[in-house]
Amino acid sequence: MSRIIVVTSxxxxxxxxxxTANIGMALARxxxxxxxxxxxxxxxxxxxxxxxxxxxxxxxxxxxxxxxRLEQALVKDKRQPNLALLPAAQNRTKDAVTPxxxxxxxxxIAKSYDYVLIxxxxxxxxxxxxxxxxxxxxxxxxTPEIAAVRxxxxxxxxxxxxxxxxxxxxxxxLRPAMVQQDMMxxxxxxxxxxxxPLIGVIPDDEKVIISTNRGEPLVLSPNISLAGxxxxxxxxxxxxxxxxxxxxxxxxxxxxxxIRRMFRNRN
Amino acid sequence: MTSDSSAPASVSxxxxxxxxxxxxxxxxxxxxxxxxxxxxxxxxxxxxxWADVLQQLKHRLNSGDRxxxxxxAVHLVARDRLLDVRQLQTIADTLTPYQLQLKRVYTSRxxxxxxxxxxxxxxEQHVPIAHLNPPTEAGQALADPLYLQTTVRxxxxxxxxxxxxxxxxxxxxxxxxxxxxxxxxxxxRGVAQAGAAxxxxxxxxxxxxxxxxxxxxTQVARAPExxxxxxxxxxxxxxxxGIRIARASEFSKARLLPQPT
Numbered sequence: 001m002s003r004i005i006v007v008t009s010x011x012x013x014x015x016x017x018x019x020t021a022n023i024g025m026a027l028a029r030x031x032x033x034x035x036x037x038x039x040x041x042x043x044x045x046x047x048x049x050x051x052x053x054x055x056x057x058x059x060x061x062x063x064x065x066x067x068x069r070l071e072q073a074l075v076k077d078k079r080q081p082n083l084a085l086l087p088a089a090q091n092r093t094k095d096a097v098t099p100x101x102x103x104x105x106x107x108x109i110a111k112s113y114d115y116v117l118i119x120x121x122x123x124x125x126x127x128x129x130x131x132x133x134x135x136x137x138x139x140x141x142x143t144p145e146i147a148a149v150r151x152x153x154x155x156x157x158x159x160x161x162x163x164x165x166x167x168x169x170x171x172x173x174l175r176p177a178m179v180q181q182d183m184m185x186x187x188x189x190x191x192x193x194x195x196x197p198l199i200g201v202i203p204d205d206e207k208v209i210i211s212t213n214r215g216e217p218l219v220l221s222p223n224i225s226l227a228g229x230x231x232x233x234x235x236x237x238x239x240x241x242x243x244x245x246x247x248x249x250x251x252x253x254x255x256x257x258x259i260r261r262m263f264r265n266r267n
Numbered sequence: 268m269t270s271d272s273s274a275p276a277s278v279s280x281x282x283x284x285x286x287x288x289x290x291x292x293x294x295x296x297x298x299x300x301x302x303x304x305x306x307x308x309x310x311x312x313x314x315x316x317w318a319d320v321l322q323q324l325k326h327r328l329n330s331g332d333r334x335x336x337x338x339x340a341v342h343l344v345a346r347d348r349l350l351d352v353r354q355l356q357t358i359a360d361t362l363t364p365y366q367l368q369l370k371r372v373y374t375s376r377x378x379x380x381x382x383x384x385x386x387x388x389x390x391e392q393h394v395p396i397a398h399l400n401p402p403t404e405a406g407q408a409l410a411d412p413l414y415l416q417t418t419v420r421x422x423x424x425x426x427x428x429x430x431x432x433x434x435x436x437x438x439x440x441x442x443x444x445x446x447x448x449x450x451x452x453x454x455x456r457g458v459a460q461a462g463a464a465x466x467x468x469x470x471x472x473x474x475x476x477x478x479x480x481x482x483x484x485t486q487v488a489r490a491p492e493x494x495x496x497x498x499x500x501x502x503x504x505x506x507x508x509g510i511r512i513a514r515a516s517e518f519s520k521a522r523l524l525p526q527p528t
Binding site (some may be wrong): 163 | 436439
């Protein structure tokens with residue numbers, strides 16, 4: 001039985017697509033057959049983050065209209081044969097697809113993959129409804145900001161209303177130094193409001209921007225950064241392993257400097 | 268004055284507003300002589316469409332599933348709401364996971380009655396006289412308390428013509444509107460309104476009061492700009508100076524014991 005997981009957040013720009021790309025890649029590296037589905041019709045980005053933009057021939061729309069077969073539209077990753085991407089159409093809007101159609105396509109993909117990750121667009125309108133239509137579980141992304149947390153809270157409510165009970169929280173872009181100075185919401189603050197199980201905390205990391213621009217997911221880099229480790233840990237927790245959370249808050253100065261030193265020595 | 272006024276006055280009053288007395292009705296469960304009634308809001312009372320009704324139904328089911336015995340028969344009170352076969356089937360399907368069975372449909376619409384008969388529910392059709400002369404008396408009995416075990420999340424609004432008890436947090440961006448008291452066994456971070464029909468003796472209670480705003484009858488107050496260092500279970504009430512907040516442990520005593528002046 002394959003797992004269909006939607007990555008969603010409500011608010012835009014909190015890292016849904018980055019997270020989908022990295023988790024998808026990390027899962028594929030652990031020898032699972034993984035399909036990532038971009039549900040962001042009209043504003044697709046997932047192909048860029050995976051560096052697959054120049055390999056797209058067909059999109060989900062063509063599959064739905066019967067212009068091509070599903071296998072033709074699925075883009076195999078250039079590095080990882082276990083990973084495939086179903087791109088969204090860029091020349092359409094969210095209303096071009098109905099939740100039923102989306103469910104049909106995703107259920108078809110699920111037949112031949114272990115994991116289907118759906119990258120939801122921001123908002124709670126049609127695009128969101130399409131993305132959650134076929135999902136069994138959800139990864140709710142948020143950053144430690146009140147706006148993002150409130151939107152995530154709304155999304156959790158909507159997921160519950162859509163009968164998605166298995167939900168996990170990812171807190172992205174945490175700055176331990178700011179939390180210590182009491183200038184940023186802590187993991188505990190966020191968890192207290194959202195009240196769903198935490199599966200990962202990803203520290204704010206400049207390397208994420210570099211990896212995004214290069215189309216190389218973080219988890220692939222040879223000198224894996226703290227954020228990359230966090231993504232790998234999320235994947236292992238997703239598979240049921242119990243991994244202690246990265247020690248970001250306590251004695252962060254030491255940890256960060258130690259890791260930086262380690263990297264400097266290596267390079 | 269009393270110990271009430273020395274209690275943490277955590278709110279500052281803003282100008283009073285007229286309370287929204289025409290509380291929009293929401294989907295409601297009610298037990299009446301051993302039967303479980305599912306009351307749908309009348310068609311005209313809400314702008315809420317079918318999607319909203321279904322969402323409210325799911326929310327109510329989720330937050331009260333401890334209370335229903337398996338295989339309880341549900342009587343649907345559809346009032347003047349127009350329901351087709353598909354919608355009735357959706358209601359029945361939604362109830363099934365909670366081991367509730369739709370048995371009977373009460374409606375004032377002919378089409379709804381026909382639809383219900385078509386898929387085999389017993390139907391009671393009655394003439395909608397009640398809606399022609401709505402109750403105009405000032406005094407109206409409050410509905411039974413609504414008890415919910417849930418986190419009230421952003422975007423959710425709970426309205427009830429009686430007292431509301433919530434076991435869980437009320438998050439920012441959500442609101443609870445009750446004609447009676449609002450009791451929150453958890454943290455209040457959203458908007459709470461007690462005595463929405465105008466009863467200024469209504470109370471708002473929470474284990475941890477961090478509201479966006481609280482309203483009692485015609486009074487409005489917001490949380491202080493600087494949050495308190497420590498939280499206690501608190502009670503908000505209306506005094507002659509507007510909404511005040513007292514520590515729960517002191518509130519009941521202050522009301523019961525004569526105050527030394």
